[in-house]
Amino acid sequence: MISVEQLSKSYGAVQALRGISFQVTRGEIIGLLGPNGAGKTTTMKILTGYLQPNEGTAKVGGFDVVEDPIAVQRLIGYLPENAPLYMDMTVQDYLMMAADLRQIPEHQRRSLISEAVHNTGIGAFLTRPIEELSKGYRQRVGLAQAIMHRPKVLILDEPTNGLDPTQIVEIRSLIRRLAENSTVILSTHNLPEVEATCERAIIIMNGEVKADAKLAELTQTSTALFAVNAEASGVEATVAAIPGVTKVSLEGPSNGYSRYRVIGEAGLELCPAIFDLAKERSWRLAELRPEHRTLESVFRDLAQSQGVAA
Ligand code: ATP
Numbered sequence: 001m002i003s004v005e006q007l008s009k010s011y012g013a014v015q016a017l018r019g020i021s022f023q024v025t026r027g028e029i030i031g032l033l034g035p036n037g038a039g040k041t042t043t044m045k046i047l048t049g050y051l052q053p054n055e056g057t058a059k060v061g062g063f064d065v066v067e068d069p070i071a072v073q074r075l076i077g078y079l080p081e082n083a084p085l086y087m088d089m090t091v092q093d094y095l096m097m098a099a100d101l102r103q104i105p106e107h108q109r110r111s112l113i114s115e116a117v118h119n120t121g122i123g124a125f126l127t128r129p130i131e132e133l134s135k136g137y138r139q140r141v142g143l144a145q146a147i148m149h150r151p152k153v154l155i156l157d158e159p160t161n162g163l164d165p166t167q168i169v170e171i172r173s174l175i176r177r178l179a180e181n182s183t184v185i186l187s188t189h190n191l192p193e194v195e196a197t198c199e200r201a202i203i204i205m206n207g208e209v210k211a212d213a214k215l216a217e218l219t220q221t222s223t224a225l226f227a228v229n230a231e232a233s234g235v236e237a238t239v240a241a242i243p244g245v246t247k248v249s250l251e252g253p254s255n256g257y258s259r260y261r262v263i264g265e266a267g268l269e270l271c272p273a274i275f276d277l278a279k280e281r282s283w284r285l286a287e288l289r290p291e292h293r294t295l296e297s298v299f300r301d302l303a304q305s306q307g308v309a310a
Contacts, residue, residue, distance in 0.1 A: 031194030083142025136167030
């Protein structure tokens with residue numbers, strides 16, 4: 001659905017993008033992550049046809065963003081970080097104006113606007129001026145304008161920024177619902193948001209893609225935790241003898257069991273090997289699981305290795 005190849009963009013002497021490439025397939029929810037100034041907004045502006053790249057290509061639904069920006073914009077719903085709302089307009093007038101700008105045919109307007117209003121839960125506010133709405137509801141109005149033409153691709157920049165916890169939960173579940181019919185790119189600094197909403201993350205730093213993987217892969221480590229009955233003997237030495245295991249440490253006793261942490265070389269599947277050993281030695285296993293890192297620690301380590309502030 002989205003194909004970005006070797007995209008570069010400079011603003012005068014500032015090189016914002018240095019040859020980034022990534023692909024997004026239909027129906028995916030992608031988190032676009034990066035510290036301030038990494039190049040996220042530049043990427044989104046190029047994808048939505050608002051900016052031209054200096055080099056490289058970007059296609060949405062097969063249309064080139066430079067050669068066919070109008071076709072691309074028909075496929076995309078874009079919610080910029082500060083949704084361009086006209087504060088003195090009522091919600092209803094604003095949505096009518098947005099439908100006009102989108103050139104939605106007269107006969108479809110009423111039904112598409114009511115669908116967007118229904119999906120974003122703003123039906124009770126249609127006759128209110130936007131300036132009287134809370135920030136969360138203004139964000140919903142922005143979302144309603146972004147989704148009213150049933151876009152195949154939704155690009156959302158910090159959609160929950162500044163919202164209260166209840167509104168955040170509501171907007172996140174709305175995004176997940178919208179993702180049932182659209183491909184979503186969500187740009188945010190909020191890593192728990194990506195963990196709660198996205199399947200895959202693309203991490204950009206200094207204008208380059210530094211990681212692009214499913215969240216489960218990004219946060220996977222070759223560390224496992226297990227607990228066996230305390231009287232089981234030779235556990236540490238036996239597990240340490242598994243080829244590829246680099247460290248076994250006793251974490252402590254817990255209710256008649258001893259807990260261990262095992263670290264192996266990258267890519268080593270520790271749990272099946274520990275399970276087989278436990279069976280062979282008749283240890284009673286009370287716990288056995290791979291240890292996962294948080295996205296935040298993956299991001300921080302990556303930023304540190306690149307010498308940028310996370
Ligand atoms: P943030 O999270 O802070 O919004 P970002 O990842 O979206 O950052 P961009 O806004 O794409 O980053 O900016 C990438 C780089 O390009 C930064 O160094 C920024 O200062 C620079 N930049 C962005 N827009 C312009 C502009 N109009 N003129 C000059 N430099 C710009």
